[in-house]
Amino acid sequence: MSKKIAILRGINVGGKRKILMADLKKLCENLAFKHVKTYIQSGNIIFNSDEPIPVLAKNLEEAIQAQFGFDVPVIIITQNELETTINNNPFIGKDAAMNQLHVTFLKEEPTNTAITKALTYNYPPDEFKITGKTVFIFCADKYHKSKLSNNFFEKQLAIKATTRNWKTVMKLLEISKA
The missing domain is CATH 3.30.70 (Alpha-Beta Plaits)
Known part of the structure; x- marks a missing residue:
């Protein structure tokens, strides 16, 4: 499985669009991301997956919308x-x-x-x-x-x-x- 980093746009800024990192981690685990770690409140997620990046980003964006009720652009890059x-x-x-x-x-x-x-x-x-x-x-x-x-x-x-x-x-x- 390859290491990926998801970088979320505009969460937990100025008390708006709040997502606790524990909740974000659990959401990612429910999406079958493996070895999920988060870093600081701005929405940085390190995980393993072999799914294509566009699929991962779309799935995470849709899951955030469904669970938290707002749109969050998700950019995913590989460790490399x-x-x-x-x-x-x-x-x-x-x-x-x-x-x-x-x-x-x-x-x-x-x-x-x-x-x-x-x-x-x-x-x-x-x-x-x-x-x-x-x-x-x-x-x-x-x-x-x-x-x-x-x-x-x-x-x-x-x-x-x-x-x-x-x-x-x-x-x-x-x-x-x-």
Whole structure:
């Protein structure tokens, strides 16, 4: 069975769309996910499954809707994809502190037209780079002050997305390897 990481969009933010991680874990186990672990309240799930990713994401989205009554976009990547993401961060080595690095995970690969549109925006000193289904972000100050938000990328790329800070990305890899 291969290791996968599900990253949920927009749960437990500001007291809205609340899902307890124990309930989320049980829901995943009911969907036949194996060796399920969760990490922090923002909706990160590490599990094993050989089902195709689109099937897993659709099943989890439908189960969350049925049990909790709201839509939650689910992005699933493999452990290898996460490791590749970490190894390809263009902002590592530019004297960036861990708290200045973020990754936006996209539900699908954006079109070249959408990428070109997004690249017309420039918000220095913050920077971003789009690679496949990943947006690498460097924020000189706090992420919540940056214009390079999750909503910005969803709007510009017309794709569902969810963002994690670098510490969380690294922890997800660590947990997936345990």
